[in-house]
Amino acid sequence: MNAALTPAQLLTSLEWRYATKAFDTRKLPDATWAALEESLRLTPSSFGLQPWKFLVIADPAVRAKLRPVSWNQTQVTDASHLVVFARRTEVTEQDVNEFFQQMVAERQADPAALEPYRQMMIGGVVKGKDPAAQKEWAARQLYIALGQLMGAAAALAVDTCALEGIDPAAYTEILGLQGTGYEVVVACAVGYRSGADKYAQLKKIRYPKARVIAQV
Numbered sequence: 001m002n003a004a005l006t007p008a009q010l011l012t013s014l015e016w017r018y019a020t021k022a023f024d025t026r027k028l029p030d031a032t033w034a035a036l037e038e039s040l041r042l043t044p045s046s047f048g049l050q051p052w053k054f055l056v057i058a059d060p061a062v063r064a065k066l067r068p069v070s071w072n073q074t075q076v077t078d079a080s081h082l083v084v085f086a087r088r089t090e091v092t093e094q095d096v097n098e099f100f101q102q103m104v105a106e107r108q109a110d111p112a113a114l115e116p117y118r119q120m121m122i123g124g125v126v127k128g129k130d131p132a133a134q135k136e137w138a139a140r141q142l143y144i145a146l147g148q149l150m151g152a153a154a155a156l157a158v159d160t161c162a163l164e165g166i167d168p169a170a171y172t173e174i175l176g177l178q179g180t181g182y183e184v185v186v187a188c189a190v191g192y193r194s195g196a197d198k199y200a201q202l203k204k205i206r207y208p209k210a211r212v213i214a215q216v
C-alpha cells in the first residue's frame with residue numbers, strides 16, 4: 001500500500017521549504033539520509049538511461065575547497081550533506097547496452113522483443129543528438145533528480161538549497177572527475193535550517209495560478 005500524504009500535508013511541506021541560506025550543525029539521522037539517497041537513485045529519466053552520478057561530499061576538507069568556487073556560500077561547508085550532480089559527458093551505445101542488459105536480466109525479458117526499444121534509445125540519444133545536445137539532455141535529467149531530492153527532503157522536514165552558484169569546471173577538477181566521463185552541473189546542500197536564517201521568514205514570491213497554469 002502506497003501511503004499518501006493528504007493534499008494539505010503536501011502543501012504544508014512545499015510551503016515550509018525554502019532555499020536555506022544558513023544551516024546549523026545538526027546531522028541528518030542515517031535513516032533519513034538513506035531515504036533521500038534512494039530518492040536520487042529512484043529518479044526517473046528519459047528512456048530510463050540515468051546519465052548521472054551523485055557525489056555525496058562527506059570530507060570537510062573537500063567541502064572547504066569547494067566553498068571558494070561556490071561564491072563562498074556557507075551552505076557548502078555547513079549543511080549536513082552536500083550532493084554534487086554530475087552528468088555523463090557523452091552518451092554512448094555502451095551506456096544504452098548496459099541499461100538494456102540490466103533491464104533484460106531483471107525483467108527476464110526476451111532481448112529480441114525489446115530490440116526496437118534499444119534501437120529507439122540509440123536513435124534518440126546516441127546517434128540522434130550531437131555532443132552538445134547530449135550534454136544538454138543529460139543536464140535536464142539531472143535537474144529532475146535535483147527536484148525530486150528537494151521535494152522528498154521537504155516531505156521529511158529536511159531543508160535544502162539548490163546551488164547553481166558554483167563553478168562546475170572547478171568542481172569537476174577538485175573532485176577528480178576529469179577523464180571519468182562525468183562532469184559537474186549543479187549541487188544541493190541538505191540539512192537543517194539555522195534558527196537565525198532570516199530567509200525562512202520571507203514571503204514566497206510566486207506568480208499567481210492564473211499566470212502559470214493554463215486550462216486548455
Ligand SMILES: Cc1cc2nc3c(=O)[nH]c(=O)nc-3n(C[C@H](O)[C@H](O)[C@H](O)COP(=O)(O)O)c2cc1C
Nearest residue numbers: 017018019020021073161162163164165166204205
Ligand atoms: C537550480 C537552482 C539553483 C539555485 N542556486 C542557488 C544558489 O546557488 N544559491 C542560493 O542561495 N540559492 C539558489 N537557488 C535558490 C533560488 O533562488 C530559490 O529557490 C528561489 O528564489 C525561490 O525561493 P524558495 O526556494 O525559497 O521558494 C537555486 C534554486 C534552483 C532551483
